[in-house]
Amino acid sequence: MSNVVAIPSDTFKLGFIGAGKMAESIARGVVSSGILPPSRIQTAHLRSDRRSAFESFGVQLLEQNLQVVEDSDVIVLSVKPQVVKDVALQLKSSLSDKKLLVSVVAGVKLKDLQEWTGHNRFIRVMPNTPAAVGEASSVMSLGSASTKEDGELIESIFGAIGKVWRADEKLFDAVTGLSGSGPAYIFLAIEALADGGVAAGLPRDLARGLASQTVLGAASMAVKGGKHPGLLKDDVASPGGTTIAGIHELEKAGFRGTLMNAVVAAAKRSKELSQN
Numbered sequence: 483m484s485n486v487v488a489i490p491s492d493t494f495k496l497g498f499i500g501a502g503k504m505a506e507s508i509a510r511g512v513v514s515s516g517i518l519p520p521s522r523i524q525t526a527h528l529r530s531d532r533r534s535a536f537e538s539f540g541v542q543l544l545e546q547n548l549q550v551v552e553d554s555d556v557i558v559l560s561v562k563p564q565v566v567k568d569v570a571l572q573l574k575s576s577l578s579d580k581k582l583l584v585s586v587v588a589g590v591k592l593k594d595l596q597e598w599t600g601h602n603r604f605i606r607v608m609p610n611t612p613a614a615v616g617e618a619s620s621v622m623s624l625g626s627a628s629t630k631e632d633g634e635l636i637e638s639i640f641g642a643i644g645k646v647w648r649a650d651e652k653l654f655d656a657v658t659g660l661s662g663s664g665p666a667y668i669f670l671a672i673e674a675l676a677d678g679g680v681a682a683g684l685p686r687d688l689a690r691g692l693a694s695q696t697v698l699g700a701a702s703m704a705v706k707g708g709k710h711p712g713l714l715k716d717d718v719a720s721p722g723g724t725t726i727a728g729i730h731e732l733e734k735a736g737f738r739g740t741l742m743n744a745v746v747a748a749a750k751r752s753k754e755l756s757q758n
Contacts, residue, residue: 483639484491484564488568490560493664494518494522494555494556495522495523495524495553495554495555495556496518496522496523496524496555496556496558496564497508497511497523497524497525497550497551497553497554497557497558498523498524498525498550498557498558498560498641499525499526499547499550499551499557499558499559499560499561499569499573500525500558500559500560500561500562500569501525501526501527501532501533501536501560502532502533502560502561503614504560504586504609504611504613504710505525505558505560505586506532506535506536507609507613507614507618507643508558508560508609508613508639508640508642508643509523509525509541509686510535510537510539510644511613511616511642511644512524512639512642512643513539513540514616514642515539515642516540517638517639517640517642519540520539520540520542521540521542522552523541523542524541524542524543524544524554525541525542525543525544525550526543526544526546526547526549526550526552526748527543528659532719533535547569547572547573548572548573548576548707551573551576551577551581552576552667554581555580555581555582555590556581556583556584556635556639557573557581557582557583557584557585558581558584558585558586559584559585559587559595560586560587561715563587563588563590563755564642565722566585566590566595566598567594567598570595570598570599570729571598571599573599573603574598574599574600577599577600577601579601579627581601581603582604582628582632582635582636582663583595583601583603583604583605584601584604584605584606584607584636585604585605585607586607586608586609588658588662588752589658589752589755589756590756591606591651591756592604592606592623592625592626592651592687595625596625596626596663602626602627602628603623603625603626603627603628603632604625604627604628605622605623605625605632605633605636606622606623606625606651606654607620607621607622607623607636607640607646608620608622608654608657608658608661608662609640609643609644610661610664611665612665613644613658613697614689615625616642616643616648617643617644618640618644618645619644619661619664620643620644620645620646620647621644621646621647621648621649621654621657621661622636622637622640622646622647622648622649623649623650623651623654624648624650633648640740653676655749655750655752655753656745656749656753658748658749658752659744659747659748659749659750659751659752660745660748660749661740662748662752663744663745663748666746667744668697671697672690672693672697673693674692674745675688675689675692675696675697676692676693677689679692679693680752695737715729732745
């Protein structure tokens with residue numbers, strides 16, 4: 483899990499290649515947590531809306547990606563998977579052993595990133611979309627030349643947007659199936675719970691609010707309570723009560739098996755995409 487470590491020096495700079503929503507979430511988290519001031523974070527982008535998003539909280543906007551690389555100590559690759567190879571090849575000549583590279587590009591393996599950039603001081607991180615609200619689940623794996631200190635630094639940076647785990651890269655397809663795709667499963671569950679509330683007679687706004695807060699509260703109990711989820715479920719399900727009646731319906735519909743199958747299917751698809 484994440485640890486906060488001191489940034490190496492007063493001149494340290496963090497750069498982003500790609501200025502999309504994930505990069506913005508990471509940068510905002512780093513600034514709001516006080517790890518770095520916005521003046522020491524930089525990126526480059528042609529679109530005015532993305533430039534404005536970063537400028538709105540003080541991040542430095544440069545004209546070209548090469549400038550970001552040359553003037554940054556840690557460089558986060560946050561581009562679309564289909565363009566990452568071209569971007570990596572373009573940056574290759576500007577990289578030095580002093581620079582630490584981080585990839586948040588989905589489905590692209592460290593061995594390929596290292597080959598394209600000619601650079602082995604690399605860390606791969608897979609955050610998920612709740613990074614936008616500071617509640618990301620991020621998993622990281624270190625490249626062959628990354629040091630213990632590199633790992634601690636990146637763990638601290640990504641700890642600013644949620645929680646961080648370390649895992650072997652071979653597990654990343656399964657990570658994608660669970661935490662990468664998982665928010666969508668939960669959004670479906672929230673929507674379905676809200677629809678159930680409406681079907682039972684609740685106003686739409688109240689049903690949606692109750693469904694969202696219920697999921698948030700249950701997740702908080704699972705994270706903070708220290709109890710196995712099965713025991714937490716048992717605590718709610720009184721003999722002959724309303725909850726066990728609802729659970730019975732979920733079990734008849736194969737609720738748990740369906741969620742398990744969704745994770746496995748997404749992991750399988752992740753593996754297929756990464757091989758292509």
